[in-house]
Amino acid sequence: MTFEPLKGIKILDLTAVVVGPVATWRLGQYGAEIIKVENPSGDLMRGLGGLSPTGQHSGAYLHLNRGKRNICLDLKKQGGREICQKLVEWSDVIVANMRPDALERLGLDAQTIRTKYPEKIYCLITGYGTDGPYSGLPTYDSVLQGASGIAGLTMARDGKPVYVPMLICDHVVGEITAGAVMAALMQRHKTGQGASLEIPMFETMAAFVLQEHLAQQSFEPSVGPAGDLRLLSPHNKPVKTKDGYISFTINTDVQVKAFLKITDRTELLNDERFLTVATRAKFVSEWFEIRGAALENKTTDEWLEIFRKVDLPAMPCHTLETLTNDPHLKAVGLINFENHPTEGKTAVIRSTIQVDGEYPSAYSSAAPCGWDTKEILHDLGYSDAEMESLINENATFQFKTEQ
Template identity: 70%
Template sequence: MSFAPLKGIRILDLTSVVVGPVATWRLGQYGAEIVKLESPEGDLMRGLGGMSPTGQHSGAYLHLNRGKRNICLDLKKPSARRVVEALVESADVIVANMRPQALERLGLDASTIRTKRPDKIYCLITGYGTDGPYAGQPTYDSVVQGVTGMAGLMLERDGAPGYIPMLICDHVVGEITAGAILAALLQMRSTGIGATIEIPMFETMATFVLQEHLAQQSFAPPVGPFGDLRLLSPHNKPVKTSDGWVSFTINTDPQVRSFLAATGREELVKDERFSSVAARAKNVGLWFSVRGAPLTGKTTSEWLSIFRAADIAAMPCHTLETLRSDPHLEAVGLFLKDEHPTEGSTIALRPSISIDGSYPSAGTPSQPKGWETRTILNDIGLTGDEIDELIAEGAAREATS
């Protein structure tokens, strides 16, 4: 039996780009019906996420919008706004990541919707919340990386700030959002009462950073400087081998002794500076220079064999190209071949979480803009003539390819 605990739950997806689509994609994997509403201009990620055969379905868009039904409406038209009211009425959960001011103009803010229907779950993802001096300002992942100190961690380690080259804040906040909605659904099922959820990216990711890097400053008075000094060490990087790079971590005293013996540095086993977790913490800079020294005497494969024999956690440091051909990912079937209605053959990613020994459905391919406009309008009770009229006046749009 397929794992679909959210079957029967309809989610109206008013999100775009990455953070919101991540949240609704995750809920779709658990069986929720996702109705994605797009403007005639479409989700920016359709083109921003990279090249595609038609220019309308970047790879990132494909992966983040699987399993979602698509309706296209022009909310500048009064008749389209009436349709949105019907969509809201038909949904259990509304998820948005537009700016609060824009939602208020459209009557799609939490206060307006939940005053009429307190049983609805309304979730708003913002950059900086709706209070405080930053409220209402626009943001993107890289901006959040900067303002939360995440990019500044690279300044501590490498001498210059830098962004993590993936949309880490969008993905983390998106997953946290999905979890919050799941909790609200549990409450709704037991009480019949909905919830208004607000997920500010700044505070959420600042907490994410500070849980580790407030560190010694977590005490009053502080017992040391900000930052996890192990993670901030300039030597805390993959280690060079004769033909590539290897990633490993050694934390416990037995692991350290095994590592030093495996790398031919047995004389350091008795060095008091490295003999215990506490000693290595006091000499963290020196210790990481030892463990981060190049291992160019052997290949990556040879070092992996040695480390595995010594029960040390180690793996090759992949590039994007070698990750795609990783034998483990191939063996467990992470990559799926798919046919998209407009883009042809594509590579999809199956869900990574198994439940009772099986994986949730990966969902249907992402849809062209307006692909199910007519069907969804019919679902919420509009007649064929009413749908034709909306399309004729441009309030609703159908996919053209």
Template identity: 65%
Template sequence: MTYEPLKGTRILDLTAVVVGPAATWRLGQYGAEVIKVENPEGDLMRGLGGLSPTGQQAGAYLHLNRGKQNICLNLKSPGAAEVMARLVAWADVIVANMRPQALARLGLDGATIRAKHPEKIYCLLTGYGSEGPYGGFPTYDSVVQGAVGLPGLTLARDGAPRFVPLLVCDHVVGEIAAGAIMAALLNRARTGQGVTLEIPMFETMATLVLQEHLAAQSFDPPVGPYGDQRLLSPFNQPLETQDGFIAVTINTDPQVRAFLTATDRGHLIADPRFASVAARAVHVKEWFEVRGTPLTQKTSAEWLALFRAADIAAMPVHTIETLRHDPHLEAVGLMQPEDHPTEGRTTVLRSSILADGAPLPLRTPSAGKGADTATVLADLGYSAAEVQALLDQGAAASA
């Protein structure tokens, strides 16, 4: 039987770019009905994310907007305001990542909506908590990365401030938002109450960074410096082999002994600095120098075979090209071909989450801007003549 845990849950999606679309993509994957409202200029990500056959479905847009119906509305027009009122009434959940000022001007802020519909769940994704001094500032993923210190950590470790080459704040906060919305749905099922959620990217990512990197400064008086000294070791890098790089991690005492044996450094097993988790925490600098020593004596494949035989966690360092053709991903079928309504043959990603052994259903391909305008308006009770009038006024647009 198809596993659709959010079947029947209705999400009104007022998000664009990445963090919001990542949240509603995940809710859609669980079977929620998602209606995405797009303005006539379109979601920035359609073009910003890179090239596509039509110029309207950059890869990142294509993958993050599966499972959503798409209605195009000019939110500033009076006709669209009436459509939005019906969509709000329809929805269980309203999600937005516009700035609070813009939402308030449109009457689509949490206070306005929940004054009329206290049972609704309203989730606002902000850059910075609206009650703090940065409230209302614009932001993007890389600005949050800077603000929470990710490039500051590479500066300390490698001598240069570097962004993570992934929109990591958008993904993490998007998943947290999807979770917070499901928690609110559980709360409503139990109590009948709605809620207004705000999830600020800065505070949320700062929490994850500080959970790891307050470290010894979590205590008063502190028992050591800021930072997880393992992650900040200049030797905490993929290991060079004769023909590439591999990632290896050894944490427990048996793993450490197996690693030292496999790399012909068995004499270090008796070294008291490296003999236990506690000893290695004290001598973390020296230990990471040992475990970070290049392994250029053998090829990556030779090392991986040795480490696997010794039950040590190790993998090749993939590029995107080799990741696409990874034998495990090919065997489990993570990537699949699909014919897209406007972009021709595409590669899509099935759910990585397995329920009773099966991936969640694939859901529908990403829609063109306004692809479902007529259908959604009809479902909201507009007659064919009324739909035409909205299109003629410019309140709505069709693909």
């Protein structure tokens, strides 16, 4: 099936690494037409996300750059900048995650573009908002995990800070950015006017953390410390079984009773500390200690069966190895394989959003750097002679299989 609400929307993708590519990938999932501009040295993520058969398409690069055509431009060259201006003209939306000063130098900043084209949507992802002391500073995911308090949360819980072993800030802000672009497109539909969006990653992730963890400091006077104490309990963790770990949650009073019964702790059934959400919140440490006690007398599978019989939410605690072999993921076909032009047989992670009973079909695979250069230049109206001249002066590059 097709679900292409953004069909006909043209997106100029001036992004690299993760946060921008996630945003445009998601817009591509909804049918937008995307041209990714890549510099001749290539998106850093091609090499950073692990090995690939050619070394040019790490798994992460592949999965986050599906559905985009690729043009390779050297923006240090006049010819490259001219082509990029034609792409600006072509586009409905420009998404960038370069640093603001670099964009200004290239004439690719919001003000320059929207003065000329007020109907265009310009979306800039920055590390830090334009109006505070960190404005203009460079950033990366782990720096943001530190700055936004995510690593600090693990310090509060475990005594020392660690990062979530994922590019969680990049990935989250990318999704939020895709939403903001769609909102601006809807606005434009009504008013004919574009918009200049700026999404500062630090503030966005700080807000994301504080929505959950400002907690008792949300009030003045405060009613207690910041932090959701349930989530910060060291006992809130996957629980050891005879052969592995199990993940479960127990929130409602009914679930608490069921849990105490199946784990043979019926003496606690009438313990006033654990009778209601409110009392368990007060005795959160005691309650989580009971909840987090090991269940080593049975295997994970045995426990899962028992939990499910009483309708308690529980799942195995998967490793990457067991995750890809999960029977549910296999049954729903989350991962398929296709033939990539340079990497051979490669995995496709499909959209997980079901529309009218079906999953929209997958889009084209992530392209090598400069794969579509000539085709795009042709679409922009360049003659063969102009194209060759631009290629000869190294303003633009066409990927060659023999390269």
